[in-house]
Amino acid sequence: MKIGILKETQKGERRVCISPSIAKQLIEKGFEVIVEDDAGSTSSFKNSDYEKIGAVVEKRGVVFKEAQVLVKINPFDEEDLKLVDDSHILMSQLFHKSHPELIKAIAEKGATAFSMDAMPRISRAQDMDVLSSQSNLAGYKAVILGAYEMTKIFPLMMTAAGTITPSRVLIYGVGVAGLQAIATAKRLGAVVEATDIRLETKEQTESLGAKFITVDNTGEEKAEGGYAKAASEDYIRRQKEAVNKSLFQADLVITTAMVPGRKSPILITEDQIKQMKNGAVIIDLAAAQGGNCELSKLNKTVIEHGVKIIGTTISPESVSTNASDLYGKNMLNFIKHLTEENKFKWDLEEEITDETLIVKDGIIRKNGKTE
Structure with missing residues (x-):
């Protein structure tokens, strides 16, 4: 599985979704990591920091083309969605309850999307809770x-x-x-x-x-x-x-x-x-x-x-250096939770998966059920 780390484009944003130290742990788990050029520069992480731990640094279009899982902090925007297709699994804070138009746009692309802000507040999800860490x-x-x-x-x-x-x-x-x-x-x-x-x-x-x-x-x-x-x-x-x-x-x-x-x-x-x-x-x-x-x-x-x-x-x-490390750790734990032998388990009866999976293969899910 190839995981793509995208550069944040929202005005004022300085964080990156996965820091080099967390990317290293993903690679050690058997995942491939592709990083958009300069994704971590505003968090004091250089391209060479990612390359040293075995990640590949590529231009934006290449990351979208090669990665199966695309990770961000902020919601995917119109420019992002131009490059999204039905093979992609998106992970970010989508704030889906207040952005129904975004969820509809993702569904129209046939993609799958997890919303990190929908993480249930239960004890076993604490180490995946990006709202708490941030x-x-x-x-x-x-x-x-x-x-x-x-x-x-x-x-x-x-x-x-x-x-x-x-x-x-x-x-x-x-x-x-x-x-x-x-x-x-x-x-x-x-x-x-x-x-x-x-x-x-x-x-x-x-x-x-x-x-x-x-x-x-x-x-x-x-x-x-x-x-x-x-x-x-x-x-x-x-x-x-x-x-x-x-x-x-x-x-x-x-x-x-x-x-x-x-x-x-x-x-x-x-x-x-x-x-x-x-x-x-x-x-x-x-x-x-x-x-x-x-x-x-x-x-x-x-x-x-x-x-x-x-x-x-x-x-x-x-405090983007610390924030990126914490967000990345949340993402590492979440990806480990969702996968087995580096493949998605798709256990839709499991609470964490059920709550965070907002769109599955272009179908919008509500209240834990596919519509």
């Missing part, structure tokens, strides 16, 4: 970006000229990104508070030394598979009331609340921003899906009412 880095980087953009330092500091009080950080959403943000902000010496619709995250928050702002979620849908559900308008109202005091005192706010396949919930309104501290910073990690802050704009910094609002995915592109 969100972990995003949570860390959000705090570092916030520290850079703030006009204050994080820790308590006692000097001859007086005492500097610690900064206050508020985090919305205690998933993978939120937990890493809490841990990073605490390590830097900030006073940290966090809130989440999932009350089961209270213990995790407190174990990291942060205060959990509790909001009664009676009547809300329970989270399934580790993913948050969309909150009701009543819950959002009650959350605002409970969190407002902390929000208005915060020097840095990080929002991470995303619901798969849906627009991000608005957690911070313009009216709330008007009451925040002058000079406060908001890092909105949900900006790609509309944003948790009413005034967020993707990949832009907006200053409104004295508050700096940065809408970003921060996606780990800013």
